[in-house]
Amino acid sequence: MSGLRERNKQEKLRRIQQAAWHLFMQQGFEATTTRQVAALAQVGSGTLFLYAKDKQDLLLLAYNEMLEETIEQAFRLLPPEGNVLDTLVCLFQSFFRLYQQHPENARVYVQVVALQAQAQRYREQALQQIERFGQQLAELLTQFQHKGALAPDVSVEQASKNFFALYFAILCQWLSGQLSFEEAQGAALRQAFALQLRGMEPQGEKR
Structure with a gap:
């Protein structure tokens, strides 16, 4: 019986997540109401609040699931023979494409994850997701280090954090209107990563 209850619980959570994502993409964060999400998910408003305490929670729930899929696909589709710069740019461009679907929603999501005090x-799920991504990125950088593309004394854990910080800064510049989408996910990302990589090259290759 407990197994059945858990399956029912997960099924309701799935419906709520999908309903929230659909409405946020269709109407935007501000125009969407929790009542609309509950109706589309075919659950009562009281039931909805057992899974998410407010609309921001619903946005986090929706984006966390989509980001999980984006991360899995991004690593799976990386070019097998790409150099380190092209590989990193390709990886992080996946996030830009997801957020481009609705920049208003992305702006709220990033603000809540990065700055929300309450x-x-x-x-916490979103922050853990970022941490797991950082670990996967460090593993990817280790592979390049073993191929000689990065100096052996480079800390791949710190390098992973540096690349994510550069990406996040550029993402915020785009979401705040300082950069166009094409500039952000193109030249700005590539130039920032290239400069970072110059300090990580093996000694004989530094220019």
Whole structure:
């Protein structure tokens, strides 16, 4: 019986996540209401609030799931023979493409994850997701290090954090209107990563 209850619970969560994502993409964060999400998910408003305490929680729930899929696909589709710069740019461009679907929603999501003081139910999940991505990125950088593309004394854990910080800064510049989408996910990302990589090259290759 407990197994059936858990399956029902997960099924309701899935419907709520999908309904929230659909409405946020269709109407935007501001125009979407929790009542609309509950109706589309075919659950009562009281039931909805057992899974998400407010609309920001619903946005986190929706984006966390989509980001999980984006990360899995991004690593799976990386070019097998790409150099380190092209590989990193390709990887992080996946996030830009996801956020481009609705920049208003992305702006709210990033603000809540990065700056929200009050505890949202799914904010910790988002932060853990970033941490796992950082670990995967460090593993990818280790592969390039073993191929001689990065100096042996480079800390791949710190390098992973540096690349994510550069990406996040450029993402915020785009979401705040300082850069166009094409500039952000193109030249700005590539130039920032290239400059970072110059300090990580093996000694004989530094220019």
